[in-house]
Amino acid sequence: MRVLVTGRGGQLATGLEASLPARGIEGVFVGQPEFEFDEPETVRAAFAAAAPEAVVNCAAWTAVDAAEENEAAAFRANALGPALLAALCAERGVPLLQISTDYVYDGRKGAPYVETDAPNPLGAYGRTKLAGEWAALAGNPMTAVLRTAWVYAPMGRNFLRTMLALGAERPELRVVADQIGHPTAAPDLADAIAALLARLHETGWRAEYRGVFHAVAQGHVSWHGFAEAIFAAAAPYGGPRPVVHPIATHEYPVKAVRPADGRMETGKLAAVFGVALPPWQEGLARVMKALHGAA
Numbered sequence: 001m002r003v004l005v006t007g008r009g010g011q012l013a014t015g016l017e018a019s020l021p022a023r024g025i026e027g028v029f030v031g032q033p034e035f036e037f038d039e040p041e042t043v044r045a046a047f048a049a050a051a052p053e054a055v056v057n058c059a060a061w062t063a064v065d066a067a068e069e070n071e072a073a074a075f076r077a078n079a080l081g082p083a084l085l086a087a088l089c090a091e092r093g094v095p096l097l098q099i100s101t102d103y104v105y106d107g108r109k110g111a112p113y114v115e116t117d118a119p120n121p122l123g124a125y126g127r128t129k130l131a132g133e134w135a136a137l138a139g140n141p142m143t144a145v146l147r148t149a150w151v152y153a154p155m156g157r158n159f160l161r162t163m164l165a166l167g168a169e170r171p172e173l174r175v176v177a178d179q180i181g182h183p184t185a186a187p188d189l190a191d192a193i194a195a196l197l198a199r200l201h202e203t204g205w206r207a208e209y210r211g212v213f214h215a216v217a218q219g220h221v222s223w224h225g226f227a228e229a230i231f232a233a234a235a236p237y238g239g240p241r242p243v244v245h246p247i248a249t250h251e252y253p254v255k256a257v258r259p260a261d262g263r264m265e266t267g268k269l270a271a272v273f274g275v276a277l278p279p280w281q282e283g284l285a286r287v288m289k290a291l292h293g294a295a
């Protein structure tokens with residue numbers, strides 16, 4: 001099976017470079033500058049050259065705060081990009097896996113979200129990603145949207161690497177304790193996507209594959225709890241051990257409002273595709289090991 005993966009060099013696409021071969025799937029990885037949503041011709045050319053049997057769209061504008069001030073550009077990448085990919089997939093009759101986010105929810109449910117709950121994004125990033133979900137579903141009947149959350153990897157821009165860098169500089173840190181979610185290791189998400197593609201290849205497309213799925217690590221934690229777990233996991237490798245003070249969201253002002261409670265049920269992914277991600281603590285151990293060259 002040949003799969004076009006967009007967003008080469010990003011956290012998830014990098015994870016897929018390792019996960020796809022293990023399932024016997026050939027990945028064709030495309031990224032900027034030769035694959036640029038702002039230049040639709042490059043997208044068409046990359047698609048035609050790859051002649052894919054499925055597409056995983058990992059490319060996105062992921063700078064959540066910057067999206068507040070540049071929603072038009074975020075919309076081009078997060079909504080118009082998936083719209084074009086969906087049209088190309090529909091023309092060729094191949095499935096599209098569109099990666100989305102917990103930030104499509106407002107976090108006010110007070111219980112884990114299920115896929116049928118109404119989205120209500122609080123910021124520009126979530127709005128543009130939700131538009132991308134709709135565009136992907138509207139443009140190609142064979143579309144599965146995977147909503148993930150709090151993605152981190154041994155490389156790239158993410159909370160784990162930020163914490164380790166700050167922790168090495170300062171003896172004390174202040175981290176938000178009243179936002180909870182599912183820290184999801186990119187290598188675990190990549191393994192889950194590879195398993196899903198393998199299932200798809202085996203069964204062919206089925207009507208039940210169309211729609212929205214939650215794809216996050218098991219278990220939830222606050223950013224503060226995650227930070228403490230990061231330093232505990234880094235300690236055996238000689239990592240920093242700063243004191244991490246819990247603070248409230250309003251004490252750490254940022255441009256974009258985030259959902260306070262982004263918990264999501266993942267039973268649908270397990271029921272339909274037979275795929276589940278491991279507990280977030282296992283993902284953390286895996287990424288920490290990889291970060292220290294011990295993978």
Ligand SMILES: NC(=O)c1ccc[n+]([C@@H]2O[C@H](COP(=O)([O-])OP(=O)(O)OC[C@H]3O[C@@H](n4cnc5c(N)ncnc54)[C@H](OP(=O)(O)O)[C@@H]3O)[C@@H](O)[C@H]2O)c1
Pocket residue numbers: 006007008009010011012013031032035036037038057058059060061062076077099100101102129148149150151152156157
């Ligand atoms: N990171 C998270 O915490 C998180 C949480 C929930 C959902 N997600 C979703 O998960 C998916 C993968 O995220 P990730 O963490 O792997 O993101 P990432 O590391 O930021 O990678 C995103 C990739 O998209 C590319 N890209 C950005 N704008 C583009 C454009 N206009 N045209 C073509 N490519 C463009 C980037 O290229 P450059 O590096 O060259 O800019 C990069 O390769 C995304 O759909 C994201 O929305 C992420």
